[in-house]
Every structure is written in C-alpha cells, then in structure tokens.
Amino acid sequence: MEDEILRDFLIESWDNLSRLDVEFVQLEKDPGNKELLSSIFRTIHTIKGTCGFINLKRLGKVAHGAEEVLDSLRMGQIGLTSDITSIIFEAVDVIKNILNHIEATGEEPEGNDTKLINKLDLIARLAKETSSIKGTSSESSVSQTIVTTVLPVVEIVSETEFVQTSTAVVESVEAKPVPMPEESQFTESLPSSVQNERIASGESEGIQKSTPDMSIRVRVDVLDSLMNLVGELVLSRNQLLQMVRDDEESRYASPIHHLNRITADLQEGVMKTRMQPIGNAWSKLPRLVRDLSLTVGKQIELEMIGAETELDRTVLDAIKDPLIHIVRNSADHGIESADVRRVHGKPLQGKIKLHAYHEGGHVIISIQDDGAGINRTRVLEKAIQNGIVSANDARRLSDNEILSFIFHPGFSTAKTVSSVSGRGVGMDVVKTAIERIGGTVELQSIETKGTTIRIKIPLTLAIISALIIESGGLNFAIPQLGIVELVRLPREESSKLEQIANHQVLRLRDRLLPIVYLTDALGLSRPQREDQDINIVVVQVGDEQMGLIVSEVFDTEEIVVKPVGRLLKEITLYQGTTILGNGQVIMILDVMGIASLYGNFASSSQLRGDFELANQETREKTTLLIFRIGQDQLMAVPLALVSRLEELASHRVEKCGERYVIQYRNSLLPLVSSYGQGGQTPMSSQMIIVFSEGSRSMGLLVDEIMDIVEEPLEIHVESSQPGVMGSTILGGKAINLLDTYYYITQSQPDWYQKRTAQQRSRILVVDQSMFFRQLLTTTLESKKYAVSSVATPSEALEKLEHGYRCDLIISDLSFDSETGLELIDALRENATFSELPVMILADPQNQDRRIEVMAAGAHSFAIKFNARTLLEEVSGLLGRKVTRSLEVSSC
C-alpha cells in the first residue's frame, strides 16, 4: 500500500518538476505572471505536503524552504531576481536528486542541506520582514493586496481565514523542526482555496489546460504490454494474410481482410497511446540555455515551435540526449558574445530556434542558431591535425565534405575546453545515436550567419518495415529505412565485382561501392555457388553506402521489433529480433553495426576520391614488399622494416610451448603467422619475412613473396583488424599494410618492454605524409622513444610554444608552403629552443642539399628511409643523455 503511494508520488512529482523548469524560465521573462507562480508554488507545495504524509524528512525540509521563498514571491513580498531563481533551481536539483535516490532504493539518501535551507530561509525571512515593516501601517491592506493580486476571485474564502493560514506558515518557519500535523492541516486548506479559485474564475487560462476528466494516468508497462499484444496480433495477421494470399477464392479471405483492416486501426490506436509530445524532451532545454548563458555570459533566447508534435516514447527517449547536446553546442560554440555580435551588426541577444513538425512518416526537428556558423578553415585545420585527412587531400574537399568532419569521432573545434562542451566527444555521438534509431542528421552552416541542424527520425520503432533476406542458410531482416537499393548482378557480369585482397568493391554506375559478404560479417560460411546471380543490398551507413551480398532476397514485411536478450546485447550486429508470419524467429540486422566491423567507414569517401587522383608524381615514394597470405590476401610492408627474407623447409618449424620457433643461425627464431598465433598446415617449404632489431629477431610466416614496388603511399582506410595498419591502393588494387608492431609484440610480448628501464627520450616528428609519420612513430617507439608527430613546421612551433618539450626534432625538408630550414631558423632564434637538436630527414632527390642543411644549423641529415641508420643516428644525437643515465645506473 505504502509502496503504491510512494510510486504515485514519484510519478506525479516527476511530471510536475519537468514542467517546473520550463515555467521558471518563462517566469523570468514575465515576472508578473501570477498563474505561473501559483503553478510553481503548487508543485513544490504538493511535494512538501506529501512528504509529511509519507515521512520523507530531508525532502520535506528542502521543499519547505523552497516553498517559503515561492510563497513570498507569490505574495509579492519580493521580486524575482536571477539570484533567487538560481537558488530555487538549486533546491529543485536537490529535490530531483533525492527523488532519484528514492526511486532507486525506496529510501531517502543521507545528506545535509542545511546550507541551502539557510539560504532559502534567509530570503523568505527577509521578505517577510520587509513586508511586515511595510505592513505595520495597515495590516489589512497587505492582506488586501494579497487577496486582490494573487487570488482575484477568492472572496468565497473568508479573508480572515486566509490571513490566518498564511500567518501559520510564518510561524512554522520560525518554529523548527517543522511540526508535521500543522503542515498537513495547511496542505488541506490551500488546495481547496486554489480549487475554489479555479472554479470561481470559471476560465481555463491556467497552465494545466487539460481537463482531468478527459485523461487518465496509465502505467507505461501496461502500454508496453498492450503494444506487445498488438505486435502479436500483427504477426498472426501476417500469417493469415500469407495463407489466403494465394487463394483469393477462400471463404476465409473476406473475414481475414476485415481482420487486417481492424488490426491496422488497432495498431495505429495503440501507437497513439504511446505517443508523447516532443515538448517532453525539450523541457530541460530552457533551463539549460538559461544556466549556460549565465555561465558563459551570453544573451540567448530559446524559441520552441511545435512542442506538441508527437512521437513514440522510445524514439523520444533516444533523441533526448542528442538534442541537449546540440542545443548546448549551439549556445556554447554557435552564439557569439554580445560584443562580437555588436561588431557584426547582429541583435545582441542570440537566438536558438527549435522547430518540430511531421513530414511523411517522419518527425523533423530543426535546431537553428543565428551564431557564428562553422569556420571551415578551422575545421579543416583540425581535421588535418587529427589525421582525419591529409593536407594534400584537403585541397580537393567540398564545403559539405569539410562540414562532415564535425561528425567524425573525436572531433571538436572548440579552441578551449569549456565546462560545458568541447571535450572532443560530441557530434559523432549525436549522429550515432540518431542513426541508431534510423534517423538522419544534416548540417548547414553559413559563416557569421548561423548553423542549422536538421534531424529526421521515424515516428516509431516498435513496428517497422523490413526486407527479409537469406544469408548462409539463415533468414535475417534488414530495416527498410536503411536500404538504398537492391542490385542484382547477373553472373556474366560478376567481373564487375572486383575481389582485391580483403576488400571487395563493385563498380556501380559512377562510383565504387564497398562490398561486404554478409556471411563474412556474420561468421557464416560463404556459399560456394559461383554460377548464381549476385544479390546486393545497398545500405546507407551515415554518409556512405555499402553493399551487402546476400544469397536470397524475399519480401518486405511489417515486423515487430523485440529487443535482443541480455546475452546477445554485446553483439553489435543486431538491433533486435522478430517473429515472422510463419512463427520463425529471426534477427534484425543493424547495418551500422555491420559497417563498424569494417573499420572507420566515414573515411571511405577518400577511397572514392583517390581513384580520380592525378597528381601522384608529386608525392613521396616508398619501397614496399608485397606478399601473399592464404589464398588471395595481399599485404605490404615497407622494405625498410624488413631485415631478411628466408625460405626454409617447413619441417624445421618446431613447437615450443605455445609458440612456434625455427632453429636459425644457431638461435631460435620465434615465428608468428598472420592467420593467427602459431603454425600452419605444413608445406614443403616456408617463406619467412624476418624482422630484426639488435640481437632479437622474429619471423612472419607468409605464403608467397609477390613483388617489390616503389609507389607513393598513403593509408586510405584505417583498419580495426589486428595486424593491419590500414589499406592502400597499389597499381589500382587495395592492399593491406602490415602492422609490424602488432606481430612483433605477438611473437615476443616483452620485446618493447626490455628497455623500460632506460630513460625515455622524447622526439617530435614533423612530416606532411601521414604514412611517414606513422612509420617513423612506429620505428622510434620500437626503441622506446616517446614520439609525437605533427604535419608542418608551424604546427611544431605551435606545439612547442604550448609547452610541449622534446629532446629531438626529426623533420622533413620540404613541405607545401614551408621548409625544414625555416623550422631550424625559428628554433635558433628562440632562446629556449636554440640548443634543441634537429635532424632533417629528406627525400632521396634532395640528397645533394646536405651541406646547405647542415649550414642552416641542423644536427644531422639523413635520407628517407633506412630504419637502422635512422635509429643509430637518433641514438647518437641523444647519446649524451643515454650515457648519462647509464652512468647513473652503474653507480
């Protein structure tokens, strides 16, 4: 019984509190609005009243304090200032926290709110005192004012009675602890007067417009189970429809069609019960913007249109946080400070406009601000700096492509990390959250004019339309929302599907579509039917498209999405499960999850761009060793990292503990295979690529050495596959780049740990090519140096100015608009860095510039790229340091 009261109390309190935030912000704009004040007062008052009833002491005290202040406001004893609002908000936050705790545990949390209560009491007491000073002249006139201003039609309640009640409150403030019985008396007396007021005034101008008789409170789980039942009904109907589909003559056909219609209506009706106005998701925003504008000192107005637009509560829940994030971003980064706005001739007060409306089966929410807009140059700089795009590629990007970097993981343009945003997590999370519910996000931004974000989301998630397909002998559902088109490739055209290394691509019209065998993604065996037409389901993944090869495409069906069980939650491939018309249980695929298996999908746009690339000659060339693993997988590794190639009889491979080794030059060479740890099916001879470092070596088992090529090298698609650094395009084919670091640590986990005792020297690598930066970083880190890297000399200088310290800089000689010599000059002019050793690592064609470089003040000059010489040179340059640390250790 008591539990039920508590539950009802929680539900009601949450309802009222969520309205409270909105009301308070409105009230700040319109301080004279007595309706609003009364409504706010009632909310807190009800909470306080109920607390006395169910014995929640801590909550009761806080609510009481807040109520007192509100009462003074209501009585007109004090005016509303933003300070008072903030204190009341503070109290509301405490109330919310306590309610949360009660909801979770059924108990009030421990804690002390004396400070807050004192503040509230002080305000209330001051208010009472000032008003009583005013009131001494004519006490009745004060109450007269109260009666006339607060409750204009309250004549029904006797004046004296009302005054008595309010003095009782004043007394109860002074007499602490608050005596409970007196309170509940009060609780009873006020609502009746409020009610009287309502009845007497006879009009519904108040905040609560809904007539209580027309609506009832229904528990969400009741609605959910109703929804489930309708889901079942839809499934049975589908089954029946399937049965009569082939037999129009059947005598069941007519009743079944009738059932079909009724089911559809019922489904719609039940859906409606789950619909909630989007205003519920917005209720936190006014307060958020208010608090934010106070902290960052901006003037911001939040306008909300279409708050009554309804959508399913599951969808509503899913967009709540993304919306908050976007609005916070707009307020924090978008809207400029008043000073800046004045300069640009804009109204001093910035404006954020939220607009929601229905369009087709979707809800559109647009968030528009009239702020600074997104600075493309800064986005681009940041993208280059974060290695999202290379400086070379950056020049070819369109405006939209640049803006899309905003959604890239780990991207944030905020120069400073403020307390509210700019922590580098952001729009990518927003985008993922919205795409997960089948929505899309678009972004438009005009510099100095503002930014508009448009979110398109489905009305509901519970029943969706999905395409049923077969793959690896099993049926799956793919949500129709994510499907772009179906492509059927006749077997004679199967050559359009190019199978290069691990990456399949399809020439589809004017572009290359990345292709994934669904069986591979699901870990099923690929059907060996070469003579069949190929079915490809093209799906949208963010801004990109991807083709899924499936064995069979069936019908589109309305399916009821059921959440996956706990034990399957960890698998990102599924967004739910469903039961088909025939009773069969199938998994609903999550195309986002499938795409995420194949690394960072957003960057595949570069793949498209690079095929049109013309200026390849201008880029550095790297010598690569290309080898084959397994049947058809081609991989490449920079030759500079390879120590030797060996061909040995396979029977010499021996197992030693868990590892495979081979006796080699009087020592044991640990072996790893790129199929996974350990050995392979024996062949008569075995190719081994040997990587060495000092006296330590390891061998990588490969099937065939294919070629050695010299090519400009760029990593196009970063990989999440262990052992693969990324993919590159060589001679028009996609080839995976070997991550040597991975295999070395696999063969000898302690390889890199051997040197931890040694003092770590810090090296800054300056090179425009992302590949070289990675290569150098890997090479140097293998020697336990701490390595940072930047793309240009100016970035290097900026890094140093920001307090980064290193023991050595390794820089390229030529950059797009700067040279390594300029870097040296800049360093030599700076007292702090004049002694900092700089090593210039030049392209082979610049070999003859050694004298010039050394004359400019470089400590060393080397040619790209021989790992061993480089490391010797580096350890030489840092030698003094190392020697010193050795001396120390030998003492």
Next chain:
Amino acid sequence: MTTATAEHESNATRLTQSRVDATTQYVTFYIDRQLLGIPVEYVQEVLNPQTVAAAPRARQEIAGLINLRGQIVTAVDLRIRLNLPHFEGESMNVVITDHQEAYSLLVDQVGDVINLADSEVMSVPPTLNQHWKQITKGVSRLEKELLIVLNVQNLMSF
C-alpha cells in the same frame, strides 16, 4: 509469469511453515547422464524440443532463440555452459526466469520435481573443478544417484 513465480514463492513459504526443517522443490534434469536440479521458483515451464533459431556471432553457450508463444527466449546450451560435449539428440527446454528475462536451458532429459530439506543439500566436494564449483550450489545424495544443485545466479552470469 510473475504471478507464477509469486505462487511458487508462496508455495515455498507454506512448505517452510509446515515443517521445522525448511525444504525446497527442485526441477531436475539430466545432462550427460548427470542429474542436475534448480529451485522450482526459477522455472517457468518445461517444453518439448523446440526449433532454435541461430544467432550468428553469439557466444558459443547460446544455442539461439526460441519462439515461446510470441515471446522470444534466449536458449542456453547447458552442455556447453558446463564444458561438456555437444548433445547429439533433441534437447528438452527448461524455461527459467532470471532478472525478469526468460531463458531456455537446453537439457538432455527432464527428470522429476523433488522436495529436499535444505539440510539434505551439502556443499560440493572441494575437488570439483573451479568452473563447476562456481555454478553449483550443493550436492544431495538421493537414493539412486547424486543430485547437483545449480547456482542459477552464477549459471546465468556470463
């Protein structure tokens, strides 16, 4: 479902009250000729062999999903969970509820529902391997064979 559990609970309470020594009812089943039991309050129902729909990429203990009158239930292959070889025959389903979610435990054969005084359930021999120790609660010497009582909480947390 919840009402069924509540009923079982009240049953259990009644039993507790009627005797001095508290007793528990166990649903028993065989896996690899070993008799195992779980307290009846966890068990929702026992079903004949069902069609199990595969869930690729799921962990190997998960046999797939079962359509239980419109409710989708995760089927856990108890043999794999207990590190035993795969069963070649058709598995029976013991549908249990754990943390408000239903699971179907695939077992070789279903046995009787038996009443045991709590004092009759002893702790498992210390020599049992760690994995089994973790997921068992105790052992009881029945007339003909030993009954191993499973610890449902631990059994289902993986």
